[in-house]
Each structure stands twice: as structure tokens, then as C-alpha cells.
Amino acid sequence: MKIGFDNDKYLAMQSAHIRERIAQFDNKLYLEFGGKLFDDYHASRVLPGFQPDSKLQMLLQLKEQAEVVIVISAEDIVANKMRGDYGITYDVDVLRLIDAFQGVGLFVGSVCVTKYTDAPEVTAFEQKLNGLGIRTFRHYKIPGYPNDVAHIVSDDGYGKNDYIETERPLMVITAPGPGSGKMAVCLSQLYHEYKRGVKAGYAKFETFPIWNLPLKHPVNLAYEAATADLNDVNMIDPFHLEAYGKTTVNYNRDVEIFPVVNAMFELIAGKSPYRSPTDMGVNMAGNCIIDDDVCREASLNEIVRRYFKCLCDQKASGVVKPERFKLELLMNQAGIALGEREVEKRAHAMSEATGGQPAAAIELADGTIVTGKTGPLLGAASSALLNALKKLAGIDQEMDLVSARAIEPIQTLKTNYLGSRNPRLHTDEILIALSSSVSENEYAAKAMEQIPNLKGCDIHSTVILSSVDADTLKKLGMYLTCEPTYEEDDRMYHKK
Incomplete structure (x- = not known):
């Protein structure tokens, strides 16, 4: 197949960039890991040459420094929330992830249960992990989250959460799926680290959207197609544009939450190290595209595939899928049709x-x-x-x-x-x-x-x-x- 992405260059650049970011923060970095770590087939389809396990291979280059913390919401445990791609519940997927990480030599330090509630299902889950030798920690719901920043960054907010005891410089914070509370765990840990005199840092690793590609580049449009059911929207990062005069791409949720995150940084550390959501990211994928035309064509094909899947799901269920109209809009923007x-x-x-x-x-x-x-x-x-x-x-x-x-x-x-x-x-x-x-x-x-x-x-x-x-x-x-x-x-x- 035609190759549009240099995977070896990506592994080298990405691991080097993360090492640099660790060094900026008192040799302690909490890295929020978004997307699929073991099997990112979306990335491999839109960036031909990208290997589905590239992010894992990159982490393995840092495995002596890395410690994994898996995050799961108590609400998802009680609700038996399912992963559609594997057909297993989130709590079972935590066990799968632990096996997978340990199977390749990565150190899993603990599991954090967020939005903790005293329910039999949650207690049984914690007991099972503790019986397997995996430590568990609890983070609680904070009234006023995420807007009441002064309360959140206090002894009555993050201060009530368990401090997750860690051993290594790079803390990889991952989860079975979205909405698990990865960012909140990172910020809570920063609060506790600074209380202990450790000037730790936070960064975000998301492959998409690719910040240094144009807003309407097919690769970024394909990301919107992949998340059409979540209604994510790519947008120009206004904070980065104002701070540096440079146009970069982020997505709505990170742009919307940035002022809150920035205010939390200032309360925790006295000063925020970042001036924009783009600054928080560490993604080097855009620098490793070696044939833009190949990636454009692959991404356009991916948008078509997403639309066909939506139509077939709609046919099977007999219910009009709301994401259908988002996908039709994306196809129009990309200039493609069935x-x-x-x-x-x-x-x-x-x-x-x-x-x-x-x-x-x-x-x-x-x-x-x-x-x-x-x-x-x-x-x-x-x-x-x-x-x-x-x-x-x-x-x-x-x-x-x-x-x-x-x-x-x-x-x-x-x-x-x-x-x-x-x-x-x-x-x-x-x-x-x-x-x-x-x-x-x-x-x-x-x-x-x-x-x-x-x-x-x-x-x-x-x-x-x-x-x-x-x-x-x-x-x-x-x-x-x-x-x-x-x-x-x-x-x-x-x-x-």
C-alpha cells in the first residue's frame, strides 16, 4: 500500500519530545493518554504507515521511566458500561488493559476509581484488584466541578481525594473509554504533589485532531467523522492564536475547558506553564507525514466508510442516527459523495x-x-x-x-x-x-x-x-x- 506516514520517525520524535516535557517539570509528568493505545486502527487508516500499536511502541521506548495508572468511573462500574468494540464492560476492560500492559513489560502501578460511590459493585471491583496485587485509590465527586475553581483546588476539593502513590517520572494516565476522569486525576495529583513540594507537570497526548494541519485538512475532518456521535468539533485554538499569532487546531472540549484548567494551574503552582490548549499537547504526528496526498486520499475514504457504517446501523435499528447529518456535512466540506x-x-x-x-x-x-x-x-x-x-x-x-x-x-x-x-x-x-x-x-x-x-x-x-x-x-x-x-x-x- 502507498505510505504517507513515517512511523520510525514518529517513534523517535514522540519519545524525545515526551522526555523533554518530563525534564520541564521537576522530573515528574502526568501524561493524559487519549485514544486507543494498543489498537489505533483509525490512525493507521488515515495515516498509511502509522502502525496500530505505534503509541504503545513509543511508550516501550520510555518503559524504564513510565508507570501506568488506569482510571475508571464508579458510575460506569455500577452501570455496567460497555465497550462497543470489544463487547465487554469497562471494569472487565481494566483487567484486560492491566494484562496487556504487563504483558509487554510496562509497569501498572495502580487503578483509580473516580466519582467514587459506596456500591457493592465498586467494592467487589476494588477487592478483586487488591487480590491481584493492584493497588486502588479513590477520587470523589467535587461539588461545583469544574467551574468552582477555588473550591476544587482546596483541601475540601482535590484535598479529599486519595493521593495516588507513584514511583516513576512519567505517569501515563489512561482509561477504558471517554468520560472516565483522566484530566481530573492528573490535576488532583498535581495538587497533592505541590503540597509535597514536588513541582510536577501535566501534558495531554491526543493524536487527533493534528494541531499543525489545516482545520479542514481531510485527516482532521476524518477525526470529526470518527467522533460524530460525540459531536466533537475541530476549531482554531483562539488562545494559541492570541498568544503566539499562530494558527493551530484543537477541538471544542479542550478549548472550552482551557480557562478552567489554566485557573487551576495558577492556584496549584502559582503560575500556569501553558498559554493555550495546544501548548498542553505533545503530539508529533503532523511532523511525520511524508506524503500529504496519500494521507488526504486515505482520510477521504475513511469519511466515506464512516458514512456507510452510519447508514447501515440506521437501517439495522430503524432509527435515524443524529450523527448522519454531521457526516453528510463533513462529506460536503470534503467535496466527496457516495x-x-x-x-x-x-x-x-x-x-x-x-x-x-x-x-x-x-x-x-x-x-x-x-x-x-x-x-x-x-x-x-x-x-x-x-x-x-x-x-x-x-x-x-x-x-x-x-x-x-x-x-x-x-x-x-x-x-x-x-x-x-x-x-x-x-x-x-x-x-x-x-x-x-x-x-x-x-x-x-x-x-x-x-x-x-x-x-x-x-x-x-x-x-x-x-x-x-x-x-x-x-x-x-x-x-x-x-x-x-x-x-x-x-x-x-x-x-x-
């Missing part, structure tokens, strides 16, 4: 050529488009997948990699014994059938070798695919979009 991508055009052309049957198209790394149609043995996505592997392996498109004789027993199993109405093979089933043909068919073996080259390829379907197909394509690293319609649109239940 149906413009070649992969969409070719999928629709195949559907029309087969009398309106579902069809799919895949765009390979070199821009080649392969298509798949619905047949008696394979669904359109499965057909397109096989055709893509043939193309990548240099195999004639007319050659059968998996014989009908091998497919028919699988169909019998599906329909006669497993209760499926659809006899055609899903994408996971055709890949299993392909792998079982390797010992007898050298071309099947060559096709299997090409599976890694599907990663990063766009695939478009003229109908909503089953969850099985969607999950398989995601595991392959492919970027799926579907038209918001079902193969049998009169059915009330669309799970098979």
Missing part, C-alpha cells in the same frame, strides 16, 4: 450485469479492481475474495481453487444439520475450504500465501453482509463498506 470510488462503481456494475443480484468488489494495493457475484455455491463477498487471491497469485480467474465437490458437503452440513437458510459459503467457510485444498491443489497453496496482501484493501458490497462475513473481513484487515440494504429487504430478521 458512488465516486471505483470500488463502488464496479460492485454496482456487477450487480446490474447479474440482474440486480448482490455483488462485491475489492480494490487491491496497486489499484486493480476484482469483483465477485452471487452464485449457487458462493456469496458475492466470498467470490470476490477468491478472485482477489487468484489475481494476487497470478492464477487464471477461470480456475477453480476449491471444487464444487468439496463445497457441496459443507452446504449440506449448513442447511440440513445447522439450520441455515443460506447454502452459499460465507467468507470464513470458503477460506477454510481453500485451506483444506492446499495438500491436493498447488494453486490453492499459492492463493493462501497471498492472504496477508489483502490487508488494507477496500471491499464494497451492494448489500449488508452478515456479521460472520464482516468479522472475517475485519480479521483480514480489509476495509468494508456496504450499501444500506438487505439481500431480502422484506425480511424482519437479518442475522443469518
